[in-house]
Amino acid sequence: MPGGVRAELAIHGPENCPLATLSERTGASVTDVTWAEAGDGVAEEFRIPSDADIDVLADADADAVVDIGEERVYRFDRDAEATCPCDVVESLGSPLADVRLRDGTLRLTLHPKSVERLRTVVAALNDAADTVELRYLVHTGDGDDADRSVVDWSHLTDRQREVLRTAHEMGYFEYPRRANATAVADELDIGLSTFTEHLTAAQGALLDELLPE
Template identity: 45%
Template structure:
């Protein structure tokens, strides 16, 4: 039996204290711990560690938008703790409402990186879709298919190969169901939604698919 492991990036999760901490300090967060709730009324408790440079200042609560407490501090860095209510504005909470735990959490330069596992593409699409309903700048960065054997087929796609228009064509076609079977939208429908001709749509779609396939095959 095989499954999927994916890294989902939220480029600007303004409500996430961990991501905001990386913006304030310029240092990445590689370790995040979250409590298991004993009841729905209990607040969630989170801790994160962050390295401190020779001239860096300790994080303040105003930097991250929540009340911080310092759990430990030494020459290597600090571990901070905060509590939050279950209010639906936490990306990890959104993932968990889809019935999937977050395998790992890290943050860098204001962006949040979540690793999640799903049984199939449909389940993964539901997770990504739920995040996109709440947050802007949600991207699927890395996808790993795993099986029972100790092997994996890693597919890393560099989105920077695509032009802005090619990315728009792909995203719109996907959202409208162009790639589904049976199709929920045809080429004319997607072209009209974007405001381009059908021939232009086909041209951009073909170029985008070629770039993505080249990236996959090179990997």
């Protein structure tokens, strides 16, 4: 059986993503996001719990399509020229296996052709969002040659390791999160911008280990 790559990325502060705003305002999970060209624009559909705030959905010009159990499918139109993070990923030849959102964070699951392609995807997304998080990476080889990646933590500073460890222990990387960035920064007694800086640097160092040139 051939090897492969499966990765999940969390996109914080995604640009040109109406669903990110909608998920943040409703506080509900948005799942099963799909889209297709429709004339000069793009028709987008998604699932959300039936009890989600109807006023927020109306403000987003989302129309109810069908009820499925305790969820409802909505559809809205968006400008095809406004490139969103999903468009960025697919333009690089990596179809998305799953797209969902919660609290304004976009979660993408994809199967890039290689870890090198994943590096390219992450680099491109860094220009289309505040922060890009590698939630997990599964990289397998053929048979007994399966790749079990090992991260060398010596590439991180003591502060970066502390930031990662505290964020992990407080549930910052869980879905849904048990602690947001502000709570973790407060626990570390540092400012929010400093936390983001350390977290971004630490994740960059880990990506360099996981995704070698």
